Amino acid sequence: MDPVQSWLTFAIALVVTAIVVVAIVIVIGLALTTLQRRKPALGHLRARCRTAFISLLGVAALWGVMAATFPLTGWLPGLMHLFSVVMIAIVAWLLVCGVYVLADVSNAKYAGAEDTIAARRMRTQMTMVRRLLIVIVVVIALGSILMTFPGIRTIGASVLASAGIASIVAGLAAQSVLGNLIAGVQLAFSDAARVGDVVVVEGEWGRIGEITLAYVVVDIWDERRLIVPCTYFTSQPFTNWTRSASQILGTVAFDIDWRVNIAAMRVKLHEVLEGTDLWDGRSGSLQIIDATGGFVRARSTVSAADSGKLWDLQCLVREEMIAWLQKSGNFSLPVTRVQMVDGEAMDRKLSRSGPKAADAEAERDNSGMFSGSPEAEARGSMFTGAIAVQEREQEAAAEVAAEAATEEMDAETSVPSQAWQQVPPPRPPLPQQSTEQLPPPADEPGPDDTTR
Structure with a gap:
């Protein structure tokens, strides 16, 4: 085929395809406008998915025209691969828009209602489900795009062989991330805290404005924002003022x-x-x-x-x-009362009272909680009464006392070992005289007196 004719055929095909696509978009738009009056949910579908649907329709038509009439056949493998990647991305975009449509339809049921517990529960759960579905769609789309490359498919076989080790490493590395993810899902479906609940977290009073897969945003009353991990609400105590009612x-x-x-x-x-x-x-x-x-x-x-x-x-x-x-x-109004007293007048008053005041003071001092009266003495005996001692303890105490007394006496009567060296030697005895040489006593008569 002549190259000029080939390019002309390709151009005509593009124009015809564009006209068909525009006609299809107009017809679908008119149909949605007509049906939207009876089913308001179609309005959310039109608002969310219009751009993604037009993009999908246009890329699909262009892909078909390129595959059928593109003159440069050597470029077709690369172009086809590019179109497949773009189509996967647009399909993922359309699915994400569909998730938003589901969330909008569910939240629209409580749009005109008061801020009730059911409305807060629905908003919280749909927000969490929407985020989970979006993450799943994005992950699947990225995996599909990567698998379109032959080199990636070859590497994928070896990666699957070591999936066990990879999963362990990934689990350890993403422990906090997975913990927050699980905590966010638990928080959304356990009704412990919902979007719109009034809570007191870390001493701050505010309203929960957003619950994500990793953190919770608390709108504080002074227009500040407190960002708290999801695991905080599953592991730490907090106050929820609207748990069962707003009153x-x-x-x-x-x-x-x-x-x-x-x-x-x-x-x-x-x-x-x-x-x-x-x-x-x-x-x-x-x-x-x-x-x-x-x-x-x-x-x-x-x-x-x-x-x-x-x-x-x-x-x-x-x-x-x-x-x-x-x-x-x-x-x-509260006041502090002070009584002004004249010191001299008070002294004269006390001196006039005399013995009565002294007796009253003595009586007051002698009476107490545990002394001063029979009742007080009985009360005090409950705390200071004698404690009964057993016979064995008494005998042991007596033996210890006797031993102590014996040791004391021995210490007092004992003489030091060096005391004998300090005693002076005894004096020699005086010489004895015979009784014959001693003169008679003065009061006794001698032999001469008797003869006389």
Whole structure:
């Protein structure tokens, strides 16, 4: 065939194919517009899949024209491979759009409804299912594209042979990723936390704005964003204020004086609650919860339909009650009382009281919790009473005491081993005289006196 004629045939085929594709797109668009009035779900299909469907139709028509009429036959193998890769990508794109259509149709059922538990559950589950399906479609598309290359198919056989080792290595490397993935799926289907729930995480109060396969986004009340891993909600405790219902209770505390009129304060509280739409009518009470430290603490309990209205209601009640306390008189506000005493006058008063005061002071000092009265003594004996000792323990104690006394006596009476060297030698005895040479005593008569 003449090359010019071949190119002319190819051009005519392209024009005819383009006209056919445009005609098909127009017809399908008109049909969807007509059917959309009776089935609003087709509107989501048209909005999501229009571009992907036109691309798929155009690439498929061009692929057929190129395979049938392209003059350069040597380029056909490469072009056919390119078209196959593009077709796989467009099909994956169309499937992803279909997943979004399913999510939009399911969420559209609760679009006009209130923020209920069922709506939050459906949004959370569909978000998680949508993300999982998109990941699966993308992985399959990438695998299909890679398998179109002959070299990749050859490598794939050797990779499959070592799939066991590869799976172990991949599991260890992606342990945290897989943990977050499983935690995200568990979080979506366990109703522990849903998109739109009011939670307190790490001391921050906010609403769950997004749940992904790896993390959870918490929209904090001051427009900050707290990013928390999915595993946090499955392993750490957190507070969910809308787990079973959006209704919630709150308290407002006041420190007031002892002389305040509690009945009038309750009347004013009910007036404030009845005059606002923030109160849902379930709870509105005022109680005294403490009366120490020189003032009285009153706590009002109020209720609202959700946490946001409760915050505004608490602020409103606090402001209105403070204004009423200010207008009702200074006696309602907490005060610190100090008693001024004249020291000289107090001394004179104590001196006049005399013995009575002294007796009272002695009586007060002598009486106590565990002494000073028979009842106190009996009470004290429970803690300080004698403990009974067994006979063996008494005998052992007596033997130890006897041994100690014996050792003490031996220590006192014992003489040091060197004491004999310090004793002086005995003196020699005096010479003895005979009784014949001794003169007679003066009071006894001699022989001469008797003869006389």
